[in-house]
Amino acid sequence: MKHRYLKNVATLNLISSRCSGCGKCLEVCPHNVFLLEGRKSVIVDKDRCMECGACAKNCPSNALEVKPGVGCAFAIIMGWLTGTEPNCDCSPGSGGSCC
Amino acid sequence: MQISSRELKIIPTSSELTFRDIWGTWKARWGIGRMAFIVEPGLYRIGTPDNNSPVLVSANYKMSFDSLRKELNGVNAWILVLDTKGINVWCAAGKGTFGTQELVNRMSIVQLEKVVSHRTVIVPQLGAPGISAHLVTKASGFKVVFGPVRAKDLKEFIKLGLKATTEMRTVKFNTYDRLVLTPVELVGTFKISLMIFGVLFLLNLLGIGPFGLVDLYAYLGAVVVGCVLTPVLLPWIPVRAFAWKGWILGFIWAVAVNVLNGWNWTAVPEYSILRALGYLFILPPISAFLAMNFTGSSTFTSFSGVLKEMRRAVPAIIISITLGIVLILVNSFIL
Numbered sequence: 001m002k003h004r005y006l007k008n009v010a011t012l013n014l015i016s017s018r019c020s021g022c023g024k025c026l027e028v029c030p031h032n033v034f035l036l037e038g039r040k041s042v043i044v045d046k047d048r049c050m051e052c053g054a055c056a057k058n059c060p061s062n063a064l065e066v067k068p069g070v071g072c073a074f075a076i077i078m079g080w081l082t083g084t085e086p087n088c089d090c091s092p093g094s095g096g097s098c099c
Numbered sequence: 100m101q102i103s104s105r106e107l108k109i110i111p112t113s114s115e116l117t118f119r120d121i122w123g124t125w126k127a128r129w130g131i132g133r134m135a136f137i138v139e140p141g142l143y144r145i146g147t148p149d150n151n152s153p154v155l156v157s158a159n160y161k162m163s164f165d166s167l168r169k170e171l172n173g174v175n176a177w178i179l180v181l182d183t184k185g186i187n188v189w190c191a192a193g194k195g196t197f198g199t200q201e202l203v204n205r206m207s208i209v210q211l212e213k214v215v216s217h218r219t220v221i222v223p224q225l226g227a228p229g230i231s232a233h234l235v236t237k238a239s240g241f242k243v244v245f246g247p248v249r250a251k252d253l254k255e256f257i258k259l260g261l262k263a264t265t266e267m268r269t270v271k272f273n274t275y276d277r278l279v280l281t282p283v284e285l286v287g288t289f290k291i292s293l294m295i296f297g298v299l300f301l302l303n304l305l306g307i308g309p310f311g312l313v314d315l316y317a318y319l320g321a322v323v324v325g326c327v328l329t330p331v332l333l334p335w336i337p338v339r340a341f342a343w344k345g346w347i348l349g350f351i352w353a354v355a356v357n358v359l360n361g362w363n364w365t366a367v368p369e370y371s372i373l374r375a376l377g378y379l380f381i382l383p384p385i386s387a388f389l390a391m392n393f394t395g396s397s398t399f400t401s402f403s404g405v406l407k408e409m410r411r412a413v414p415a416i417i418i419s420i421t422l423g424i425v426l427i428l429v430n431s432f433i434l
Contacts, residue, residue, distance in 0.1 A: 003272055003334050003397070006404040027245055027263075028227035030270040031399060051401040052193065054227035068228065069402025070193060072395030073341070073409055076402075086402070087194060 010049035011067040016040055018063035025055035025064060107210055112143045114172040120165050127162055128279060130286040136161045140182035142209035143168075146175035150216040153257060155246070156202065156226065158183040158191050167223075170250040174257070177214065181205050192229030199231045203238045211241070221246045221253075221261065224268060272398045277330045280396045284326040288389065292322065307431055313370070317356045321382040324348045325389025330396070341400070342412035345390020349383035356382065373430035380423030384416040 012033070021039035026032075031048040034041045034055070041063075043049075053068025070076075070086055079086035127133045140159050145168055154177045157167050164180060181201050183191035191197035206212075206220070222230055224245045232243035247256050247267035256263055295318065299310040329336070329345045336344040356378055361369045391412055394400040 003399045004339055005400050006339050006407055009403040009407055010401050011403055024232070027268070028224060030225060030248060030268070032265065032269055048399070049401060050399050051403060052228040054192075057229070057231045058227055058233070060233045067402070068193070070395070071397070071400030071402050071405045073391045073405050074395050076405060076409055077413075 004047070005050075005071075007047050010046050010051055011065075012043065012046055012049045012051065012055075013065040014041065014043050015063045015065070016042075018061045020061045020063075022060060024058045024060065028054040028058050030054070105210065107213060108141060109214070110139065110141055110143045112145055112168055112178065114145060114168050114170070114174075116165055116169050120161075124162050124165065128282050130283045133283070134185055137185040138164045138180060140180045140205065142211070142214065143178040143180060144176075145171050145178060146173070148175040148177050150214065152176050152215065153261075154179055154211065154215060154220045155253070156181060156220055156222045158186065158188045158197055160185050160187045160191075163187045167250045167253075170253055174254060177211075179205060179209065179211065179220065188223050189225040189228075192226045195229050197226050198229040199234050199238070202230055202235055202243075206239055206241060218242055219244055219261075221256075223250075224248050224263070225270075270398045272333075274331060276398075277333060277396075280393075281327040281330050284330070284389070284393060284396065285322070287392075288322050288326060292318070307428065309431075313356070313360060317353075317378055317382060318385070320352050320356065321349055321385040322389060324352050325386035326393075329386065329390040330393050333393075333397075340391075340408040340412065341394050341397075342387040342391040342408055342416070346383045346387035348390075349386025350379070352386065353379045353382035371430050371433075373426050373433070377423045377427035377430065380419050380426060384419045384423075387412060388416050 019040045021036060021041060023036055023041065025034045025041050026036060030052065031050060033043055033045060033049050035044045036042075049066070050071055051066055051068055053066055056064040056066045056068070072086070075086040078084075123132075123136055127136045138159050138161050152175050155167065155171075156179045157164050159180050159182055164178070167178065181191075181197055182205070183196045183201075186194065186196060188197055202220075202222070211220075212218075218240055219242045220235075221244050222232075225248055227245055230243060232245070235241060235243045244261050245263070246261075247253060247263045248270055249267070252263070252267040256267060296315075299314065303310055325345045325348075329341070329348050332348070333344065336347060338344055338347065357375045360375075362375060391408065394405045394408075
């Protein structure tokens with residue numbers, strides 16, 4: 001069975017005019033979001049994106065934009081409660097489980 | 100300053116896991132000493148590597164390091180362990196501790212350029228959210244090759260001349276992967292569960308109860324549904340939001356609790372209809388909340404997605420549980 005999460009939410013954006021077609025994004029993406037078509041990378045399934053930020057970080061021509069973040073409800077709750085950015089900072093006994 | 104005279108420190112290790120290593124992993128899975136399950140950052144050798152041997156980068160969470168080295172039976176390699184504060188590669192990459200800066204610094208600290216004659220390091224693919232390959236090269240001269248997602252594919256990856264197949268590049272999250280993550284979810288609920296039991300006990304003492312065995316197993320069942328059953332059945336529950344997945348199974352559980360207590364659509368349960376309704380309002384959102392928290396353990400949820408889900412689920416959960424508690428308390432006062 002394939003895992004599918006919510007549709008039309010990912011902040012991933014590919015600026016095609018900057019893409020040099022090096023294929024680095026295909027290499028680092030854990031969910032096969034990209035494909036090389038012709039000499040450009042294209043997003044084949046944006047809904048598979050988990051916003052890890054690997055592609056943007058490794059794009060030598062800055063053609064990719066994504067707001068990286070943790071897809072972790074517990075981190076978001078802690079962020080709401082403490083008024084900080086949600087981060088993956090679980091410690092034992094805190095009830096968290098992300099790392 | 101004579102930096103060149105610094106001694107090379109190389110720590111020997113092996114692909115064999117001892118009983119203690121395996122016991123340590125088991126404990127960490129249950130949330131025992133998880134944050135202290137670490138190895139020393141630095142350069143390790145496995146087998147008898149020489150200056151042509153591959154350099155594999157890892158995190159200093161011992162479970163990460165162990166799952167790497169146990170796949171290297173018969174391989175001669177260097178392992179460069181970064182200081183990720185005891186966090187695994189993927190999470191640490193997200194935080195940035197498994198990052199460009201730490202990799203460049205660590206290579207310099209261990210004087211990697213003196214240990215190997217080539218200029219390539221193999222970084223696990225899931226380290227990519229933290230490591231910018233082109234910036235590492237710019238800063239250190241070392242080329243970063245992203246290896247497979249799973250350490251078990253490393254031998255094949257090396258054999259293919261440092262090439263990963265699409266299969267090796269794809270994250271999986273199969274039933275077993277999900278099952279091993281559930282104990283720590285359960286353990287995470289202990290503290291709050293004890294507090295709930297304490298409150299119910301106090302209410303009993305005050306005569307507002309009586310809360311008894313049915314409440315106990317109804318609650319524990321909802322916890323197991325949210326922490327274990329929903330994660331295990333995850334892809335088969337035909338909705339996308341994790342809270343929804345948990346709510347559906349939790350609802351089935353709540354109906355089951357009422358049926359177990361004599362509700363058969365013609366007869367009411369042994370307890371009043373108010374209490375039966377109370378269970379239907381309280382138990383599903385408990386499972387929903389715990390299932391929602393499993394987003395953090397999953398491998399495919401995005402921040403934007405979880406936020407969207409939570410903006411709807413959290414208020415609904417609070418309203419439903421409040422309603423349920425009111426129903427049950429009203430029921431206790433009437434009787």
